[in-house]
Amino acid sequence: MWKRTIPFKVDIAGVIEIMGSSLYSRIDTPIRELIQNGHDAIMRRRTADLEYSGRIDVVQNVDRGTITFSDDGIGLTAEEAESYLGTLGIGITGILKGRQGLEAAEHNTGSGDDLIGQFGIGLFSAFMLADRLSVESLSVAGGEAVRWEAGPGTEIQLSQGTRTTPGTEITLTLKKHLEKFASEEQLLEFAIKQFADFIPIPIHINGASARVNVIQAAWFDSTLQRSDVEMEIASYFDESPLDVIPIHTASPVTIQGALYVSPQRTPGFTDDSVVAATIRRMVISRNIQDLLPPWASFLRGILELPDCSPTASREDLVRDQHFELTRRVLSDAIFEHFEELAQQQPERLEAIVNWHRFTLAGSALAEPLLRKILRDSYRFLTSDGELTFDEILKKSEADPIAESEAEYVIWCNADRRQEAYLSELFRSGQSICVHAIRSFEEGLLAALIADTTDAIVDLRIASPSSPGFAESILGMHDLEEATPDWQEYFDASEVKVSIASFATSQPVMAFLNERYELSKTLESLKNTGDIPRGFQRLIDAHFDAAPAGQNEVILNRQHRLIGRALSKGTRSPLANVTRLLVHNALQSAGAQTPRGAKSQLADDLDWIAEMLWGRD
Template sequence: MAEKKMRFETEVSRLLHIVANSLYSQKEIFLRELISNASDACDRLRYEALTDPDLVAEDPDFKVRISVDKEARVLEIADNGIGMNRDALISDLGTIARSGTSAYLEEHADEEGVDLSAIGQFGVGFYSAFMVASDVEVISRRAGEDQAWRWLSDGTGEFTIADGERDGRGTTIRLNLRKGEEEFLEESRLRHIVKTYSDHIALPIVIAAEDGDESINEASALWTRPKKDITDEQYSEFYRHVGGFDEPWLTIHWHVEGKLEYRNLLFIPSSKPFDLFDPSRKHGIRLYVKRVFITDEAENLVPAWLRFLRGVVDSEDLPLNVSREILQDNPMIAHMRSAIVKRVLTELGKKADKAPDEFTLFWENFGPVIKEGLYEDFENREMILKIVRFHSTTGGDDLISLEEYVGRMKEGQDTIYYISGEDLDAVRRSPQLEGFVAKGIEVLLLTDAVDDFWIPSVGEYEGKPFKSATRAGADLDKISASTADDSEAEDEKFFDDGKVDSLIAMFRLTLNEEVKDVRVSERLTDSVVCLVSDEGDMDLRIERMLEQHNQL
């Protein structure tokens, strides 16, 4: 087929512009990204070969090979993984499928010196090669196919694709290095980069030396090693290998033996992913069976409310030929899921107790997602309630737990009061809070959309019901006041009953069916009037939300 010139889609062009203008100091991350992609290609072929062994019959030993040509200023990274055909080269290297990419790139389009570590969010580490290369050539041949293809681009908006030549399956990426990037032609420098960033890759990474190919990495799955033998730096690099773009906030690594045997290496990010609330967002857990990659789409392995997790789960008991369909209802998957959830919640509970300031950072990033579990996960609801945190009317900027709230409830108080709204400033100014504040009664301030759904579902905590401060039936009379002055004020009468009755009658006549009733209230101390919901009626915030979406 004749050579064909094609244009990158808009998002790729923007991304390449960011790469070209990046001042990112650690340019060597391009090698980490290319090796990671090569490893993934081998993992995917290893899985396909379980049902079609002929795909790897001629070359069963997977590896990544690095070679240099100093005279030509060329660096090559080759693998014998699954490879790509023409359509895959166009779709994988010419477009970006991840949703949300366009908005992110639009936001950073005019920035100079963008930190490229954030670009890892989009799964497009391949383009980091243009930090050091004037042009990039990709020769690839799909396993099971005879035709190879050649993809070439200088990263300025276009690429060409044509017939290529390759003896076997896999992909070779050839970088023509820019002037000033000669360090990446030095064997010692390449060895150092591999040891620093890719030592955890579970297949050999070899470098072409004068006396033959030599393996330069540990080549064992990191999660199979004892924790005591793994450094924080190695954990961090593996975290980036499985999709992280920052430093892990928490690393959870454990080995389960017994009725089922499996290993788990999970990470919680320190930053909130850009697509955390995107319904099409993929889960970040990779499932392996006996070190063989099976899928990164085992959605039943962790619940949606833990979708921020990254890492691997490696089972010794699942069959190697397990299909994604079988995973949907597999009792072993259900068992592992339950154990994973409980272990993660246990570790979060420890962090909340021992490092509350660090836990606050976690909660600001992922609290709204965790609270989805209160609505969706009855089995683990009590454990989740132990770690949820809230702003309150007496907590200032600090977050409090439900245990802390209950521990400082007023004498005579048997209810957990809350108020929900769009943002903290708005709910703090709400006139519905005046009576509570006057009596020193703490009220939880809820500003996440999910709050109005989990509260009715949960109902209570340790026998104490949740009740909205916007409810007309919020009875504060039986609760002790904060001060003697407050108690005396409760007995004072500030109005004439007859005149007030006339005023109430006028309001009822004027407002007619706009409101259910108009009543005298001692809940207000500064405001003249406020709206409340009657017992059993829809909460005010939910009513507003439905009105905004024309549902009322």
């Protein structure tokens, strides 16, 4: 038996490769990391000197192919440079924030509350851009300056530096194929604005007097008017918000910032709800997912989230208990805002709902709180104009004589082809018809009815097969199914035939069944082999569980021609005329004509011509 203690060996080139290919997603990430180092150094110096402000400078040198990052922060002693700069995974910020334990923290002073970094890997990310890295630093505590220099290998050179003022200067000698970062100022400016636009320290490029970062943003200030926030959001994001939701909470988590309703319509539910997040004003990501409710894909904005933790790459947030709590607080704040809008500015809420109708209607199917908001702000098309659900309910009181249980009966049409026809029918009576013809509306209407627990509400399809429709809406009486011989006579038309008495001016009424029409279209596609097998199995299972039904036709026994045809039977010449009238009614309603019915129609027309004029 034997054992041996050996030290860990680190392949620096390998670690850099991992950073570039797996940890960081962007080649300009080192710019963020080095600015972050300067930020933390300045914030540490500010805690000891309240009159000190600090700044960061980034300078390009085209001739040498270098970028230099300078700060006038707390600086490093030679001992600190040796301990922290050359050890992957240990950083002063991480120690101050408690990540390396209490023992290490005892040797350092200051608070980590305003610091960003914590993992001790930021400096090494510079090797993604550079072949060589040098650091010149002088501690504000005094002593001599130190120079730290390294390439991508394992050896580090430490020597006496030449810096004469407190702070740190980091110079990257860029790789040949990345020397554009030393010549193209817009690349640096873009990266700085992407990552560090809001950190409370001015950043200057190439000695310019004007800083490149914004620093102050109205949405982080809880004292400003909403109109000021709205104007600044419009300017920064280059789009005019439909509404702004300032969010400033201190408990149970701290959140500062604002969300806004984007005027950009989200095309579908594949879009994620995303928001920009900062921690101590450094942008972690402009596309944080899972933080906003899934239905709120039209919301954008920036939020300062000091209680959340960044991942090691600092490109996302850790999904821990703080993230989950922040998510719940944001969800509550968004719902509260829209509820307040419903009370104080209902017209504005209606405009938002109308603009993002597709997303909201679909999402509300699974969100009871969202349905509560839409109840008085989402307008359905009806035979009496556009109405909210509560307005529809008021106009849908059931006839207590005809209805023994339902207090309200809502008639619904989901077929766009019958919108004008049914609207005309309903305008002559006391009831209204809801045209749930846009995406998700039929399901939303049913869900809103299910939410109405203080009354019995019955949702019925505007069709003769629905209870009460023929009598109360169409004014029919004595409705009955056609006899088998008449039903068989119309088999080729694939319709359900009924007989009733109604206004003598109309011989036939036709009503379409949207599911039936859809089933015939899908059957046609199935026969041509255009539907993949997996989808076809789902379609078959759906219609097996809920049969499609048929289009419906009602023959008016009060009409002179129809009454005479019914009395003479299916062998009478008037039966052919009746079948022609049924075909006309179905076609006018927008029904597809089955192949067998087309052939039968031609025969009927020939027969009628023969009866009128005789054979040639």
